[in-house]
Amino acid sequence: MTLAVGSPLDQAAPVPSGRAAAPRPAGDGDAVLRRQRSRESSARTYARSFPIVPVRAHGMTVEGADGRRYLDCLSGAGTLALGHNHPVVLEALRRTLDSGAPLHILDLATAEKDDFTNALFDTLPTGFADRARIHFCGPAGTDAVEAALKLMQTATGRRGVLAFTGAYHGMTAGALAATGNVAVKEPLPTAGEVTRLPYPYPYRCPFGVGGERGAELSAVYTERLLDDPSGGVVAPAAMIVEAVQGEGGAVPAPDGWLREMRRITAERSIPLIVDEVQTGVGRTGAMWAVQHSGIVPDAMVLSKAIGGSLPLAVVVYRDDYDGWLPGAHTGTFRGNTLAMAAGAATLRFVAAEGLAERAAAVGARITSRLTALRTELPVIGDVRGRGLMIGVELVDPAGEPDACGALPPAPELAVRVRAGCLERGLIVELGGRHDTVVRLLPPLTISDEQADAVLDRLTDAIAAAASTPAGTASGTAATAGQGRA
Template sequence: MSPTVDAAAPAGDAILRRQRIRESAARTYARSFPIVPVRAHGMTVEGADGRRYLDCLSGAGTLVLGHNHPVVLAAIRRTLDSGAPLHLLDLATAEKDDFTTALFESLPPAFADRARVHFCGPAGTDAVEAALKLMRTATGRRGALAFTGAYHGMTAGALAVTGSVTAAPPARGDVTRLPYPYPYRCPFGVGGRLGAELSATYTERLLDDPSGGVDAPAAMILEAVQGEGGVVPAPDDWLRAMRRITAERGIPLIVDEVQTGVGRTGAMWAVEHSGITPDAMVLSKAIGGSLPLAVVVYREEYDAWQPGAHTGTFRGNTLAMAAGAATLRYVAAHGLVARSAELGARMTARLAALRDRLPVVGDVRGRGLMMGVELVDPAGTPDACGALPADPALAVRVREACLRRGLIVELGGRHDTVLRLLPPLTITDEQAEAVLDRLADAVEAAARSAA
């Protein structure tokens, strides 16, 4: 039977109440943003209460063209009207062939020229599982090298290589944790370029130490910009060092581009900033054009699986492939990669000015339209690098203040104290100014309330 709606309560409130009753305690975004979206276009979301919001969450980076972009809707409608089968496991279809062509055209040529693609279950976490499983099969080894601050998904293998200890991960016996360069909160207490150099030196010496306790690993997995970890970009020199270290030792390098791909960082793929060619790239989110799709692309010499070695029922999402191909081509054809780099630099510069004016802003960082603002307690004691203590309560107040001002931004980082900005690549100059104005006003108001 259909649930009875309380006529005395607004429809949105009734929906939120039923969600609280019916859904699991693991729900997250619904807690941060107690709204019921009913319409969305571009980066504007309208709630059931009639309020409008600028969406800087963008489906955790999925919506590079924003909500309901015309080119995406046209691709979906065209596919529906064609009568194409919507679900065919991993059978060949014209839509899959077209998506694969668009994907390979977008990849760095040195990688794409000798690459294979595997279609996974529809979430990025399954592509991470597939990449790790593939490299274990190809190398005959078990272990993995992963990094502090990493986030790779919520299934068992992906959790094992994720840095957070709050997500109830499984045993990590096969995973060696390495220090990721994080200038503001440097794991070596030195910061800057030296911190990245020490990270590379530590990694190299650990792997070469016969008493280091690390068996030859099946793979190294890393993010070129850590997203959930607090929007921490890896220095290009450090990425090149990781590529050299792994290549010299025959260790496959997996780069997780789930959140950084399709123009987000000011390059089509984040690896292009450093010029490295990984052995595998994990892709999801934006590649499906707002619909579920995930793949792992890898160098053909690692294609060691037997038929059926990594399957899944929902590997043939025809609508997502059509929407994804349209998205990839639109981003390339309309200069959105360069737009991401240029506008992201301008927005980050203005955020940096906010740091200079407000002591609760400890650090501002990012790449392209993937930006982070770390909030701190200015009354706290700085660490060896001068970083102030995190202030989780302030961060929550800022997020709530943003929502009251019609701005959706989410938190991330070590203590959930980094405001993460992931606007669509189609954001206008006027919208960018509105985002920055609302954010600055929210930070100032929240800081005053704490004084």
């Protein structure tokens, strides 16, 4: 049975004694939304999908200005490993504020930075941390991607990059060039020569074969293309890859395929960069997604959860690539002291409490239950993911299947499902090809009861949307279904 919005499961935590409740916005929530629409740029995205005004949040619960409560399965696009306002994070922030530590100090050494670096290096894959260097970047993951690409271009003297279909690495020039989504690339030219390689995607296999064979063909294609003197690929500065594609639709790379990418790049002296911006800090059931395959990359790009909910981004890399001159990649906001304190606390809590293992167990249970629903709800074409990084691809069951048996995508249905989830007190976002994948990114602290509630609400929303004729929507669904700008 679906839990009603406002049930005890959804209650925000009480405000600690002696601390004032979060202030309500001036005027009602509708007025705040109207002002946002009139003042903010048309590039806003999540605000279009979720026409709510959050005023309080705790754990997995977000409370809107209208008093409604929602289970947050977006978690700041994976940033909130411990959910909203976790006590461990709040204590780290209060301790740092009370200490009088400088909140902005550029890239000077501080006790907080040293502590964060220690906490991070303690978690890095075996064989990587002992030869690693760290560079603190601007506060967004895209800047860390830029830094990693620039680092390898400097080290190798080359310019080109190997990237993959379905990839997402950010919105600045170099990161955008490596991104696969055509829609976000069309308006502007992008820098750098990027060779696009096929990423294994069993449900919509680029080779039309699916399964393990698709991954094998991807590896063979990559190796032969790089070795072909007429293949058109100049020796690249790096390969950049996600161990699980996030925006690409929660598509995990097979472990054997990742090991092949590591072999192929190592044999050709091509640095391998793994983008762990969304997969890191326990999200996939291991502290870092590369640990599933056992590979040791040349660089890892880290952001989102490493800041404990605050902006922080770094690139960690093998010391023999450290050929930069001072100031080669800089930025004003590299020294976010509060984020370092919150990040160190988060990293240690995830490790001490076994939250990566917890993510693996809960994620497997959620994925299993959703997979079992495919017979009952044929609009569910595929369920996949790793740990608590899960995707449910929605399809048109009346359509013509392709060579792999995949049915046509159903973007209108996906919009109705997202809106239906919001009506039921569940925040989920869409991703993947054609924005038809419902993505689940709950905090690693999700309880069994909350996981059941997510499944109930999502199931109800899918069933209701599947029974609604295409092109119809009402209430919240009409507002929430404006799509991502």
